[in-house]
Amino acid sequence: MIRRFGGKGKSRHSCPILTALSKGAYNPLAMSSQEPLLRIHPEFLTDAALDRYIYPVMTRTYYWTDRWEGGIYVALARAGFISVCSEFPESGCLLLPQIHDRCAVLDWADRKASKSTLAALRPERLARERVRLRITQKIEPVLDALSECWGETSWFLPPYKALMRDLASGGIAGGASPGSSLNLFAVELLAGNGERPVAGELGYVIGSTWTSLSGFMHPDRARWNNMGKVQLHALATLLERTGFSFWNLGQPQMQYKLDLGARILGRDEFLARWIPARDDEPPAGFLALADREIDCAGLLGDGRAGIL
Numbered sequence: 568m569i570r571r572f573g574g575k576g577k578s579r580h581s582c583p584i585l586t587a588l589s590k591g592a593y594n595p596l597a598m599s600s601q602e603p604l605l606r607i608h609p610e611f612l613t614d615a616a617l618d619r620y621i622y623p624v625m626t627r628t629y630y631w632t633d634r635w636e637g638g639i640y641v642a643l644a645r646a647g648f649i650s651v652c653s654e655f656p657e658s659g660c661l662l663l664p665q666i667h668d669r670c671a672v673l674d675w676a677d678r679k680a681s682k683s684t685l686a687a688l689r690p691e692r693l694a695r696e697r698v699r700l701r702i703t704q705k706i707e708p709v710l711d712a713l714s715e716c717w718g719e720t721s722w723f724l725p726p727y728k729a730l731m732r733d734l735a736s737g738g739i740a741g742g743a744s745p746g747s748s749l750n751l752f753a754v755e756l757l758a759g760n761g762e763r764p765v766a767g768e769l770g771y772v773i774g775s776t777w778t779s780l781s782g783f784m785h786p787d788r789a790r791w792n793n794m795g796k797v798q799l800h801a802l803a804t805l806l807e808r809t810g811f812s813f814w815n816l817g818q819p820q821m822q823y824k825l826d827l828g829a830r831i832l833g834r835d836e837f838l839a840r841w842i843p844a845r846d847d848e849p850p851a852g853f854l855a856l857a858d859r860e861i862d863c864a865g866l867l868g869d870g871r872a873g874i875l
Contacts (some may be wrong), residue, residue, distance in 0.1 A: 581871070604631045607664060612642045621646075625668050631661045635726050637733050641749045644773055647841050649817045651782070652727045660726045670837040671816035675807040677726060677828040680800065684826075687793035687801055690868030698794075699860040700801045701755045701764075702853070704735045709753035709767050716783035731769065749773050750849060756798040757860065758791070764796040765791040767781065774852070775812040775847035777802075799827055801863050811855035812844040 597711075607630035611620060629646075632639065640662070641649055648664035655661065680688065710731065713723050723731075734751040750772040755764035768782035785791045806814060814826045819831045832840070 581582070598862050603798055604629055604663075606631055608632075608642075609639055609642060612639075612646050613694065616742040617646055621666060622750050622834065622838060623747055627685050628668055630640065630664050630666075632664065633658075633661055633728050635662060637730065639794050640734065641732060644749055644778070647838055647847055649815075651722045651780060653722060654724055661824060662727070664701065665818075666834070667818060667837070668834050669819050670834070671819040671821075671824040671829040672832050672837065672840070673814040673816060673824075673829045675803065675804060675813075677830060678800070678803055679826075679828040680796070681826065684793065684796045684800070687797055688867050690864040692799070693863075693867065694759045694864040697760070698797060698801075698863040699757045700798070700863055700866065701757060701858065701860050702752045702805075702856055703755065704750075704752060706731060706735045706751065706769065708755040708764060709755065709769050711767065712764060712767060712783045712785075713781055721781075728737050734771070748849075750854065752857070754798065754802055755803065756794055756863075759805070765870070768798070768802075772849050774845040775810065775850060776841065776844050777811055777813075778815040779817060796823075797863065797867075799823070801861075801866055804866055805856075805861065809856070810850040811853070812847065813840065815841070839875075 605627070609622075609850065610616065640650060643664045646666070648666050650662050650664040652660055652662050688691075709780065710723065710728055714721055717723075731751060734749060735753075752770045752772065754769060756766040757763075758765050763785075765785040766783065768779055770777055770779040784795045803814060814829075816827075818830050819825075819829070
């Protein structure tokens, strides 16, 4: 069930997790303890309330809210939550903010690649395929690609997509510090003469951090084999070169994050790095590259080629 955070009684909303799962709906709570959820209110997103009521409770990672508002989403993100969503039979679509007990973080010095990935990153192959990276706030192609890639298992449900469109229309302020706005970007890996991305993701900039939400690959996996890995390494290189502190990869369960070189940090260690970095100025060099196609052979080859 879902309980109201800060209240004594049960909410009118229930959370029939097993029912949702039995109907095949995506439900990230399947990875949690399935204990009753607490509703989180904006007043509990102050530093004092977070330090007292949220951060110390390591057994609780998911909360819920039915307020689909940009300001609340940004406040949650600044607090270190990554918000997903799910639909429940009795409650409809709910926003599910997660504050991880363990988090995957990529530091640039830790990045690594397998032999097969290094082969995919060879500049001559990237040049032959005309592989380019583009960051943009025109997010519709990536939203469509995410839906196509993940189908019914996608947590990008209509209210979440609508919220993403609002965020992409321009940064929404979440405080008074320099890095307090959230800038949402689609990341597209393009190849050949096509405008359809062969891999990519949706994520956001807060301060000097990049946070990934969800990624995708082209449905023709045989034709575009390893392009998902190329996108990850190209984005990591761009983030490093433009001055980001680190890459917040969220949940640590997925093997590709470890293969990329991510380290798993406990909540306290993550927050000790997150909180100072979120208040930095967003890297101006990254923001200036919006809608420009970056040649990946140059980016991943001789270092400073092309526009970098």
